[in-house]
Amino acid sequence: MSDLVTVAITDRVADVRLNRPEKMNALNLAMFDAIIAAAERVMNDRTIRAVVLSGEGGAFCSGLDIANFTDPSALGGAEGPFGPGRGGFWPNYYQKPGHLWKDVPVPVIAALHGAVFGGGLQIALGADIRIAAPNVKMSVMEIKWGLIPDMSGTQTLRDLVRLDVAKELTFTGRTVEAEEAERIGLVTRIADDPREAALRMARDIAAKNPDAISLGKLLFESTWHGDAPRGLEIEEKLQARLLMTPNQIETVMAVMQKRPAQFADRTFDRLNRANPLETFKTRP
Numbered sequence: 001m002s003d004l005v006t007v008a009i010t011d012r013v014a015d016v017r018l019n020r021p022e023k024m025n026a027l028n029l030a031m032f033d034a035i036i037a038a039a040e041r042v043m044n045d046r047t048i049r050a051v052v053l054s055g056e057g058g059a060f061c062s063g064l065d066i067a068n069f070t071d072p073s074a075l076g077g078a079e080g081p082f083g084p085g086r087g088g089f090w091p092n093y094y095q096k097p098g099h100l101w102k103d104v105p106v107p108v109i110a111a112l113h114g115a116v117f118g119g120g121l122q123i124a125l126g127a128d129i130r131i132a133a134p135n136v137k138m139s140v141m142e143i144k145w146g147l148i149p150d151m152s153g154t155q156t157l158r159d160l161v162r163l164d165v166a167k168e169l170t171f172t173g174r175t176v177e178a179e180e181a182e183r184i185g186l187v188t189r190i191a192d193d194p195r196e197a198a199l200r201m202a203r204d205i206a207a208k209n210p211d212a213i214s215l216g217k218l219l220f221e222s223t224w225h226g227d228a229p230r231g232l233e234i235e236e237k238l239q240a241r242l243l244m245t246p247n248q249i250e251t252v253m254a255v256m257q258k259r260p261a262q263f264a265d266r267t268f269d270r271l272n273r274a275n276p277l278e279t280f281k282t283r284p
Contacts, residue, residue: 004018005031005035007041007042009048012047012050013048013203014042014045015054016038016042018035018055018056018060019056020057021055021056021058023062024057024059024061024062026062026065027065028065031065031097035123039096043104043270046265047265048106048266049205049206049266050213052195052199054112054113054195057114060114060116060124060136062114062120063118063119063120094150095151097123098123098151098156099126099152099156102271102273103270105217105269105279107202107205107217108127108128109128109131110124110198111195112136113195114136114137115137116132116136116139117139117141118142118149121138122152125160126156130186131188131189131201132187132190132194133191134192137175137177138175138177138186140153140170141173142170143170143172144173148170159224160186161184161186207261209242209250210247211245211268212248212251214266214267214268214271218272219234219235222271223276234276237277241280247263250263
């Protein structure tokens with residue numbers, strides 16, 4: 001694991017931190033690699049039950065490193081204007097740092113502070129929950145460089161704010177501060193210490209049935225854009241998979257016996273959001 005992104009696991013919570021503070025955690029190829037590796041590590045460790053994603057230093061992530069625009073090799077210029085990993089598969093290389101968090105079978109809570117710009121915002125949008133500091137500043141900044149968001153943000157932003165708001169933010173690139181971000185749905189809540197608030201929430205989630213948490217995330221992710229009958233069908237079938245499983249029984253017994261539950265590790269490595277019932281094929 002690159003030291004550009006650190007992962008510390010305590011009490012089944014993965015504390016994932018972007019660690020390029022001298023550059024406000026700006027994104028270059030090495031950062032892309034490190035974020036992708038961190039997401040994959042979390043997926044492959046079934047002991048992890050929640051993730052907190054934050055940034056070291058004065059900002060969560062200021063977006064693409066400006067050096068990428070002046071160095072032709074910084075984003076794979078040798079392979080042509082599109083850089084490495086674009087085209088033929090999705091999410092592509094550039095989309096994975098934001099989009100992979102949606103496949104992680106546990107809740108991902110982003111703790112945001114300072115600048116959350118461009119690619120940094122798109123990474124944050126891939127989290128399930130966003131807790132922001134009062135000083136947070138957020139921008140869909142790609143239009144500043146004559147571009148559109150292409151790190152999966154077009155697919156995640158539309159799930160959080162009204163479509164006209166998503167368009168306005170994309171067309172103008174204007175900066176949104178904490179109170180407005182909460183009001184329009186760009187962040188879940190504001191906290192003076194967002195990382196500590198995120199860790200508290202993560203620890204609370206980690207104390208619950210990990211299979212129920214995973215399937216709850218899968219249910220919302222896989223039915224959000226679908227029709228109600230299909231969503232109800234998946235809800236019914238996922239619940240049937242949970243009923244009378246060891247972790248579900250342990251939940252009931254712990255409540256009845258007034259003791260902390262002792263759960264087995266989570267069942268899934270990765271959520272299959274396109275075919276949610278196929279997720280169960282990852283069972284050992």
